[in-house]
Amino acid sequence: MAKEFVMSDIEQEIRKTWIPAFESNPAEDKEKFYINVAFPYPSGAMHVGHGRTYIVPDVVARFWRMRGMQVLFPMAFHVTGAPVLGIAKRIANKDEKTLKLYGGLYRVPQETLDSFTDPIVIVNYFADEYERVMKQLGLSIDWRRRFTTIIPQYSKFIEWQYSHIYGQGKVVKGEYPVRYCPNCDQPVGDHDLLEGDSAEIMHFVFVKYPFGEFFIPTATLRPETIFGVTNLWVNPEVTYVKAEVDGEKWIVSREAAEKLRMQKHTVIETGMISGADLVDKAATHPISGAAVPILPASFVDPDMGSGLVMSVPAHAPFDYIALRDLQQEGKYTDIVPIPLVTVPGFGRIPAQEIVEKNKIPHQDDPRMDELTQELYTAEFSKGKLNENCGVHAGKSVRAAREDVTREFVDTRGSIVFHDMSEQRVICRCGNRVYVKILDDQWFLNYADPVWKEQIHAQLPKVAMVPPEVRAEFARTVDWLKEWPCTRRVGLGTRVPWDPKWLFEPLSDSTIYMSYYTIAHKITGIDAEKLTPAVFDYIFLGIGDCDVLPVDADTLKELRSEFLYWYPYDYRFSAKDLISNHLTFQLFHHRAIFPDELQPKGMVVFGMGLLNGMKMSSSKGNVFLLEDAANEFGADTVRMFLVGSAEPWQDFDWRNELVLSVKKQIERMWQIVLDSSAASGSAPIDAWLISRLQHRIDAATKALSAFQTRQALQEAYNGIVSDLAWYRRRLPEGSSGTAALHEVTSAWIRLMAPVIPYTTEKLWSETGHAGLASFAPWPVADPALVNNAVEVSEELLQRTVEDIQSILKLVQIDAVKVTLFVAPAWKHEVFGIVAAAEDKRNVVKTVMADAGLRSKGKDATDAAVQTVKLIHSLPPELVASIAVGVDEFAIFSAAKEFLERESGLAVEVVAAESSTHPKGRMALPFKPAIVVE
C-alpha cells in the first residue's frame, strides 16, 4: 500500500532544503542561463493570474538547471510611481471601497491596515507577501538578490543609466499636450480617470476672422473647408469674453479663454460681450476678404473649441440644418451653400443630400452625429477639392487639409488648439480634466530615427516566443514617439540634472536586469560611493578600478559577476507590455550596452481568466494565489497554470479543472510508489522502454521551446497511457516488471520542473540520493528505440480496436474470432504504393509487375484499397510497414493476449491458405476479421 499523500506536509519539509540551494553564483565550469520576469508592483495581493507569470519561468529555470546549466532566476519589486500614494491617501481618508478591498479581499490585518497611510508600508507589506507566496509555490528564486527600486543603491544605478542616456542627447525637453487635472496639478493617465477614458485629445486649428479691431477665432478639424464658409455661428445665450491673447484682441468663450491659458497662451480678459450682440454683425473672411455674417445657433457649445464656429452648410450636416431651420422662418434666405469638395457617391451639396435623404426633421435629431461622421469619413478618404478652392483646387481632402493647416499656422498666425473630444472627463479626485501643454517636461526621444533604426536592426537577433509577437514589436518601434519620462510626484529616483523631477516608473525599469547580477553584493556598499564612474567600470569596463571610491577587488568581483551572467537569455512578461516596457528595454539596452550584451530572448504571456471572465481586483473577480496554493497544493496550481494552455495563450482558471489536475498528481504518486517493488521481466518491456525514449525526447523538445502544455502532454498523459498499454500486455498475473524502475526514475525527473514538491518527495522515496531539482534531466537513448516492437504493438492495438468495434456491431454471441493475414504479394503492393510519388496512377505501376498482373482484378482491387489505407496511416508507420512486418508471427505470439482481450477463441490464418471469402479482404496491417 502506497504511502498516504498529503501535499502540504511535503511542501513544508522540502521548502527548507530548497531556499539555499537556489542561490546561484557564477560557476566557470558551467554554462549560464539567465532568465528574469517583469517585476511586480506590490500594491495588492497576488491572484492566480499573476501566478503563471512567475511559475512558467520557474518551470523553465528548473528544466535548464536539470540540464546542467547554471541558472539565475532573480526577483525584485518595482515600487516606483504614484498609485500607492493614492491608495495610502484613500486609506487615510477611510475610503470605503479601498478599505474593503484591502481589509476584505486582500485580508490585511486591521492593525497593519492602520499603518497603510504610509505608502512605503504598503509596498513593503506586499513585497513580503509576494516573497512568501512565491516561496510557497516553490519558485527557485535566488532571494539574496531581492531589492526595491527606491533603495539608494538602485537610485544611483538609475542616475548612472541616465547620465549616459542624457549625455547621448536622448532625453529632451519639449512641449506636449496632456490630459491634466488642475486640482491634482498633475497629468492624468487612463487609469486615473473616473469617467471619460474613451475621450481623446483633438487638435483643432483656430481660423481667425477679423472683426473690427478684434479677431474671432473659430475652431475646426477641417481647415480646408474655409473655402465653403458662408457664415459664422454664435450662441446668443452665451456671454463671450474680449481678451488679449498673445497680444491680439480676440473674442472667445470664457471656457476657451481658460483652456488657452493652460495651453501656454497669455490671456488677459478685457471685457465681455453677449453672444446676442454679435448676431447679424459680420466678420471678414480671412482669405477672400468678403463679409461673413454672424448667425445665431443654439448648438454652439461654449465649452468646445473657441465657442464660435464657422459654417460650411454644403458639407457639414449640422451647419446645413441650422441654416435651413432659420431659412424656414424666412431669415437669411440669401445665403446659399458653397460646395468645395466633390465626393463619389454624393451630389453637389452632400450635407443637404444626406440630411434630406434621411428625413432629418431638426438639428437635435440623434442621428446627426452618425450622419456627420459618415460624410466626414467619405470626404476625407475619397473627396477632392473643387474650383472654389483657389490654388488648392484638385487636391485630395487629405492633402489639402495638411497644406491649409500649414498655411494658416505658418503665415496667417493661427494656432493649434487642443481640446478633449468629450467634456465629461473626470479625474479620480472628482474634478474635470483639461488639456494642458507641458513645456518643462523631459522626454525620452524614442522618435529619434537613428535610435529607432538601431532597434529595428536589433529585433531579428532577439528570440521571440511566440514568433507572432515579432510583428507587434516591429510596429511598436515605428509607432513610439517622445515618451514623457519624468513626474512631479511619486516614489522614485530624482532626475540628477533637474531634481524637481522624478523618473517615472516605465523609465526607471529598463535595464535593471543587469542590476540583478550584482544586487546582492552592492547593497553592502555605501550609496554615496556609487558614482557613475563606479558603474561605468562594473557594467562597461571603463576606467581604472584603482582610483574609484569602491575598493578594486570588490569592483573586479562585481564586474566579473556581471559579465558571467549578462546578457540575459530570456525575459518573461505579459503581452500587454509589448507596446511599452518590453520595447523600451530594447532601446535602453541598445543605448547603454555593447552588441554582445543585448537581450537574447523574450517570452510573452497571454491573459488569465477566472471562470471565463476577466480577472479584476477592483471587481472582486479574483482568486488569490495563496488561497489556491492552500486549497489545492502548490504543485496542483503549478501544473494547472502551465498545463492548461501554452504560456502565450489565455488560460481559464476553473476549480473543477484544477481539481482534476490534483487527481492526476495523486495518480502519479500512486503509480510510482506501487511500482517500486516490481521485479522480473516481460516481452513488453522493450516496447515500454522504447516508448519512454520518445516521451523523453518530445518533452525535452517541448520545454526547450517553452511549450509547457505540450511537455506535460508527453511527460504526463503520454507516459500514463503507455503504462496502461504496458499493463494490458503483461503476462496474466503480473503487476509489473523491473523495467518500471527505469520508467519511474525518468518520469519523476520529467515532471520535476512542473511539480517539484511531489517529485522531490518521490525521488527520495524511491531511493535516490540528492535533490530531484538538481538531478540530471533524462536523455533519450536511440539504442533503446525498438521500431519493430513498436510497429508490432501498433498492429495489435489497431487489431484489438477493430475486433471490439466489430463485436459491438454484430449482435451474435460470438465464440471465436479468426484473423486472416494478408499474403506476401499484398505486402509487395503495399511497398509499391508506399514508394510511389503520385498515388493517383499507382495502379499502373502495380500492374507493371508481371507477377502481380497475373493476379488480375485482385491486384487492382488491392492496389486501390492500399492507397486508401496508406492515406489513413501516419507516414512513419507506412515506412515501417513497407520495410516488412511478419504479421502472422506477431498475432501468433499474441494469441493469448488477444483471447484475453476479446474473451473469444482466436485463430490466426494465412489468407491464401483459406477459402473463406472474407480472407480476400485482408490487407497489410489490416487483417480480415471474422467473428462467429
Place this chain on the structure above:
RNA sequence: GCGAGGGUUGCCAAGCUAGGUUAACGGCGCAGGGCUUAGGACCCUGUCUCAAGGAGUUCAUGGGUUCGAAUCCCAUCCCUCGCACCA
C-alpha cells in the same frame, strides 16, 4: 478607426507555417459497465448521424484553387489585446 492575434466537434483545446496521419490528440463534462452494499475515489467502454471494421455530413459564413482542404487564396461576419504620462 488604426495595429497585432484569433474563431475547430457540449466545454477547454491540438492541428493549421511545409494540403492526403483527421471524425479530427488530450483534458473536462456526460452516459453505461466494473470494483462481488453505496458511491463525490479508482478502472474500463462510449460520447456528430447511420453502419460487420464502412458510409454520410462537419472544423465562423460565402466563394475559389486541387484528384484531395480544418489546413492554400479571396470576400464577409464575430471575438480578444494594444493605442501612451502608466501598473
